Amino acid sequence: MKYHQIDSNLFIKNRKNFAAAMQPKSIAIFNSNDIYPISADSTMPFEQHRDIFYLSGVDQEESILMLFPDCPNSALREVLFLTETNEHIAVWEGEKLTKEAAFKTSGIKTVYWLQDLEKVLFEMSTYADTFYINTNEHYRANVATETREDRFTKWLLAKFPAHSVAKSNPILQRLRSVKDPIELDLMQQACNITEKGFRRILNFVKPDVWEYEIEAELLHEFVRNRSKGFAYTPIIASGNNANVLHYVENNQQCKNGDLILFDIAAEYANYKSDLSRTIPVSGRYSDRQKEVYNAVNHVKKEATKLLVPGTIWKEYHKEVGDLMTSELLKLGLLDKADVQNEDKNWPAYKKYFMHGTSHNIGLDTHDYGLLHEPMQANMVFTVEPGIYIPEEGFGIRLEDDVVIQQQGEPFNLMGNIPIEADEIEDLMNS
Structure with a gap:
């Protein structure tokens, strides 16, 4: 990123404020945006989903944030999932966030690679009754493209049909409108x-x-x-x-x-x-x-x-x-x-x-x-x-x-x- 690193206390505070508005025994999930194709092997420049950025500071594709404030397993109350970096990625694209760098950026201690997502989510789901999904409800929104968030929500609700569903957006509308x-x-x-x-x-x-x-x-x-x-x-x-x-x-x-x-x-x-x-x-x-x-x-x-x-x-x-x-x-x-x-x-x-x-x-x-x-x-x-x-x-x-x-x-x-x-x-x- 071109910009100087942001104080992680901003994201720690934002997560705390969001968690305070959640129902008991609930998990909120936030996804990065896609990298959108143009044609052949060309893509548009990546733009991070503002909600996951607001809550974590992570400015990288294929990232997922889960918040479960009252999880009995304290290690799973804030969890980041990232693409595992390797030598090939480092040579061709530049190194992605390490677990240590992700903690420095976000203040989140529990960081997994994406391949562990289903296993960790299953454990978290056994403690929870409700999933907060992140839908776009901005008054000017007119989105024809299915987003990564949309696809994940479809998968989540099919995988866990017995859980209740709540919306993250009303909480974010209120929190994001007042600036730190x-x-x-x-x-x-x-x-x-x-x-x-x-x-x-x-x-x-x-x-x-x-x-x-x-x-x-x-x-x-x-x-x-x-x-x-x-x-x-x-x-x-x-x-x-x-x-x-x-x-x-x-x-x-x-x-x-x-x-x-x-x-x-x-x-x-x-x-x-x-x-x-x-x-x-x-x-x-x-x-x-x-x-x-x-x-x-x-x-x-x-x-x-x-x-x-x-x-x-x-x-x-x-x-x-x-x-x-x-x-x-x-x-x-x-x-x-x-x-x-x-x-x-x-x-x-x-x-x-x-x-x-x-x-x-x-x-x-x-x-x-x-x-x-x-x-x-x-x-x-x-x-x-x-x-x-x-x-x-x-x-x-x-x-x-x-x-x-x-x-x-x-x-x-x-x-x-x-x-x-x-x-x-x-x-x-x-």
């Missing part, structure tokens, strides 16, 4: 790397540069700072491309007078950052562009103030909608009749600001979080209002990642990244 100080430090590092990339391109962007050239500059800066690269597929959208919300082609030339909307960010140690900025290709905003830019920035600042303990996500978005409506009226994009006659299920402001303002962020860009429950301190949310005007040939989105505080306004993990229009102009022309 170690996690916040890792997210801060991801944001700091993102800052370096953004500052780099402020000095790089000029008329006639290509979107993909900017993408290459960002990737260079991210990787040289111990990131695997982009936290998600980058959006580098010049001109009217910005009005396609998930524009990812990044294959157009940036023209003088256009704006470039960036939705780009680095990951670090599997933790994500999520940044949006909109800059002028020429280094100067037009009067109209700056007017709209400042309106978006105003909504962002006011929306950020609303992210405090006790806030309900849906109610927050209604308040932000009111803020945006006010700005769109000032900009002449809406009139009073538009607002008076709006469909309450699709308010008038949605014509120019059609997506949500905030989502949880952490190990996933759209991270776990129970959105019907009040917000808590140490939850991390994006704040990302935008105004998109196809008829004027540009769109503007601004986004930072903020940590809810017990008292006062959220702490902005991206507070050092330039955002004011005048500051961006000064940096681009310095």
Whole structure:
């Protein structure tokens, strides 16, 4: 891994918190992700399942974690199963985790090789009544591929049909949404790397540069700072491309007078950052562009103030909608009749600001979080209002990642990244 080793106390604490929420006489099981094939002998880069990483720190394929807090055999209360490394693997792929290295990473003392899985699981099952299975219940999930976790669950339930079944995901949704100080430090590092990339391109962007050239500059800066690269597929959208919300082609030339909307960010140690900025290709905003830019920035600042303990996500978005409506009226994009006659299920402001303002962020860009429950301190949310005007040939989105505080306004993990229009102009022309 490119990142520095994470303090194993994070994973020890995460397992303790998860175990405290489990039913008596139950086993929770978590699998690594697959390495997904492309064709022939090619594969996609491995990405660890965030749940097993959250609970163990193990960042390796073909790994399984089992938690059985009240097992009569104390050695089997936390168990890791790993692929046994050997000389052939070491030569061709690099050495996998040894049992000693796995303990150093995770704090788990009992580590078996995968070939012992069925034997050990059978012993554990004789003491247990319930299996916790790990299903994907994220509100945005739309998964067509059968995962390693899915296959294991099928096998498990066929092998042990007399055991009851419970779900891990509701526990993880609650635990993962509130960040530990170690996690916040890792997210801060991801944001700091993102800052370096953004500052780099402020000095790089000029008329006639290509979107993909900017993408290459960002990737260079991210990787040289111990990131695997982009936290998600980058959006580098010049001109009217910005009005396609998930524009990812990044294959157009940036023209003088256009704006470039960036939705780009680095990951670090599997933790994500999520940044949006909109800059002028020429280094100067037009009067109209700056007017709209400042309106978006105003909504962002006011929306950020609303992210405090006790806030309900849906109610927050209604308040932000009111803020945006006010700005769109000032900009002449809406009139009073538009607002008076709006469909309450699709308010008038949605014509120019059609997506949500905030989502949880952490190990996933759209991270776990129970959105019907009040917000808590140490939850991390994006704040990302935008105004998109196809008829004027540009769109503007601004986004930072903020940590809810017990008292006062959220702490902005991206507070050092330039955002004011005048500051961006000064940096681009310095």
